Amino acid sequence: MDKLSIKADLYMGQGAMDRLSEWRNKRMFIVTDPFMMKSGMINMVFDRLHSSNEQYIFSNIVPDPPIEVVTEGVEALRSFNTDLIIAIGGGSAIDAAKAMKLFAQKLLDQRDIPFIAIPTTSGTGSEVTSFSVISDKQKNIKYPLVSDDMLPQEAILDPELVKSVPDFITADTGMDVLTHAIEAYVSTKANDISDALAEKAMKLVFAYLPRAYKDGNDLVAREKMHNASCIAGMAFNIASLGLNHGIAHVAGAKFKIAHGRMNAILLPHVIEFNADYKPGYGKEDSNRAAVRYADIAKSLGLSAPNAKSGVRSLVQAIKQLQKQLNMPQTLRECGVDQALLEEMRVSIAEGALKDGCTATNPRVPTAEDVLQILNKMFQF
Numbered sequence: 001m002d003k004l005s006i007k008a009d010l011y012m013g014q015g016a017m018d019r020l021s022e023w024r025n026k027r028m029f030i031v032t033d034p035f036m037m038k039s040g041m042i043n044m045v046f047d048r049l050h051s052s053n054e055q056y057i058f059s060n061i062v063p064d065p066p067i068e069v070v071t072e073g074v075e076a077l078r079s080f081n082t083d084l085i086i087a088i089g090g091g092s093a094i095d096a097a098k099a100m101k102l103f104a105q106k107l108l109d110q111r112d113i114p115f116i117a118i119p120t121t122s123g124t125g126s127e128v129t130s131f132s133v134i135s136d137k138q139k140n141i142k143y144p145l146v147s148d149d150m151l152p153q154e155a156i157l158d159p160e161l162v163k164s165v166p167d168f169i170t171a172d173t174g175m176d177v178l179t180h181a182i183e184a185y186v187s188t189k190a191n192d193i194s195d196a197l198a199e200k201a202m203k204l205v206f207a208y209l210p211r212a213y214k215d216g217n218d219l220v221a222r223e224k225m226h227n228a229s230c231i232a233g234m235a236f237n238i239a240s241l242g243l244n245h246g247i248a249h250v251a252g253a254k255f256k257i258a259h260g261r262m263n264a265i266l267l268p269h270v271i272e273f274n275a276d277y278k279p280g281y282g283k284e285d286s287n288r289a290a291v292r293y294a295d296i297a298k299s300l301g302l303s304a305p306n307a308k309s310g311v312r313s314l315v316q317a318i319k320q321l322q323k324q325l326n327m328p329q330t331l332r333e334c335g336v337d338q339a340l341l342e343e344m345r346v347s348i349a350e351g352a353l354k355d356g357c358t359a360t361n362p363r364v365p366t367a368e369d370v371l372q373i374l375n376k377m378f379q380f
Contacts, residue, residue: 007128007148010230011156020045020116026083027082028055029058030088031087031097034060034061044161045118056076064259065135066135066137069096071103083114086116087117090124091124094119094127095124095132101115106149117156119229123173129237140254141250142253157223167213167214170212174213174225175209175264180198180235181199181232183244184198184239185199191238194235197231199299203300205225206300208220212225242360243274243358243365244266244270246357246358249352254348255331255334265328265329273365275289275290293314297309330379345374346371349368349370352370
């Protein structure tokens, strides 16, 4: 038996930020990052808040938020006697706020505080998921947290917040969306609901990511990608993810490569591994994952007369999309040299197999499988 619940109320489209003006007499704990403060984008929040509210601004967020920052935030949240948490920023700000909320409840016996998530990038889907990723900077390890207690009550998706995102971040985060959707679709926990969400997200990415990359002021493309990120988040919140994220969490931290970019480099190789793709194999050799990938290819209008052809078409379409976005396709292009790969590869393989996302991968990997994927990523 599967249980599905969509907890967050969604406020979507241009003008969605106006929802904030409806809150009154709250002690608002606002989690954001230094860029939001320095750029003045945080004023999109302040300009909409009623004068009856009090605010505490926690802006110490950095990419891949470390445990120490989360701990600091928990103490500040408690001391302020918070009524409402608002997280505005990329995945790091929202993930940090989710972890703060969770630890405040579990460790300090705080009440369940209402939580609003406002993403300023179109990638993580964190505003509708029960996942958060925090880091141990000393060990270069990312820790995925999973708890429905972290789910926001509301999410505000306003395309005005993402139109100034640089093109390379648009590319990285957009490929993260695609990876979320594809992994959710082939997950061992996939069902009809997650399939529908994942399929729609994939179609939106292929249709609108190149447009958003080319012209950040294209608000139609920005809105569609913002929606795609949220939809893919719903999909993987139901079905979970797979080996792609299992490796990316560890390798991204070790090599200091942006999460979405690492996912994009991995994606063709993980698809071929899961499909057990071998040149010359026939229709009768296709496994469940290969058939599912072929279904994706068909839904995107790609050639897929059989599973083998569908897998090949999907991989080629992903590589073509990467080229359109001027993205690196190998670790070498990201500045990883052979010596660093040799030093890190075993610990990455071990960490990937322990990662919670890997548990729902459609094909059970071994350490040797991960090592082979890493070798292919290096100079494919």
